[in-house]
Ligand SMILES: NC(=O)c1ccc[n+]([C@@H]2O[C@H](COP(=O)([O-])OP(=O)(O)OC[C@H]3O[C@@H](n4cnc5c(N)ncnc54)[C@H](O)[C@@H]3O)[C@@H](O)[C@H]2O)c1
């Protein structure tokens with residue numbers, strides 16, 4: 001008893017803890033981090049599921065707050081040993097203005113860093129994205145690359161621009177003196193496209209398929225590989241990094257790590273069919289049904305429609321020139337840096353990740369009826 005009380009000494013803060021990834025990080029910490037005494041969950045919108053966590057042995061503190069408000073962030077960070085900063089605006093569909101994306105993703109991250117410095121928190125893990133690397137505006141392939149693969153990382157879209165800037169801030173903050181004089185230790189995790197329970201875009205594709213009579217139409221060549229990683233494994237990487245940063249500060253501080261697991265290399269659409277297929281959807285065509293120039297035209301038309309309709313309603317379809325370029329450019333990762341630096345092995349096999357995701361889509365199906 002005394003032993004476990006002694007072991008449970010750390011206070012963690014997860015920003016964005018009610019999002020798709022954030023919820024998995026929160027649950028993973030509660031399951032896998034024996035040193036946890038208090039878990040603070042900071043989010044703009046708090047989920048009702050947090051209530052069920054409050055009955056366990058770890059103190060769970062839900063904080064409704066906005067990362068763009070420096071004083072709210074500082075109050076949440078004060079006294080935390082580790083901050084996992086996953087909060088962000090993930091928008092590649094034109095739902096939010098570029099200014100808001102910048103404010104949340106860049107200024108929000110700056111606020112988190114400054115809060116750590118001012119209040120004496122020493123360990124900061126940032127959820128970055130594969131998009132800080134690519135695909136770039138030239139659409140050059142990144143084929144099974146690693147953290148050292150040369151690639152021209154040039155962006156124009158507000159979301160990757162904001163993630164790249166925020167990541168740079170986090171990495172540059174490594175080594176800054178925090179209150180008390182000790183150095184801040186930071187690192188960034190770069191997931192590829194995350195999938196798993198709670199994935200909104202998978203839900204959107206599923207509903208689109210139902211509307212189209214159980215069919216989806218191939219738009220992307222099957223040969224274009226798109227990197228994907230299971231949300232449970234991304235969460236597990238966050239937990240491991242957070243745990244190991246203190247012990248391996250010299251090695252891990254200021255580093256970036258792609259998030260990876262044993263999910264197969266496939267095109268975006270073929271990969272989604274691994275889950276949507278067993279739920280009754282069919283991908284029509286072995287080749288794209290429309291020529292690329294026509295898809296590009298439709299994508300551009302969607303941008304025009306979005307602009308024209310903006311005064312009346314928010315029109316934000318999945319297809320736009322940016323998402324088309326993303327889906328149509330090979331970007332896959334093959335690395336073992338996380339294993340070498342902090343002993344990461346995926347917690348969930350591909351089979352388990354697949355089964356869990358299928359079960360979740362089936363539950364979505366049940367609730368859609
Ligand atoms: N989903 C992916 O495929 C993917 C891939 C790579 C990286 N990421 C990164 O992972 C992180 C989480 O992404 P996600 O897919 O879980 O997105 P999400 O939208 O599900 O979660 C983001 C969370 O941040 C919160 N948030 C947004 N603005 C906030 C603000 N101003 N203050 C406080 N909280 C705020 C939201 O309420 C939400 O709960 C993001 O930083 C994203 O860039 C996601």
Ligand SMILES: C[C@@H](CO)CCC[C@@H](C)[C@H]1CC[C@H]2[C@@H]3[C@H](O)C=C4C[C@@H](O)CC[C@]4(C)[C@H]3CC[C@]12C
Pocket residue numbers: 090092128129130131192193194201219220226268269318319322323324326327
């Ligand atoms: C042309 C359509 C025909 O079916 C397919 C459009 C698919 C797109 C909506 C998605 C293709 C690639 C996705 C992105 C990628 O997986 C990585 C991301 C990084 C992350 O930081 C946020 C999410 C995303 C941008 C993800 C969003 C959806 C796609 C563009």
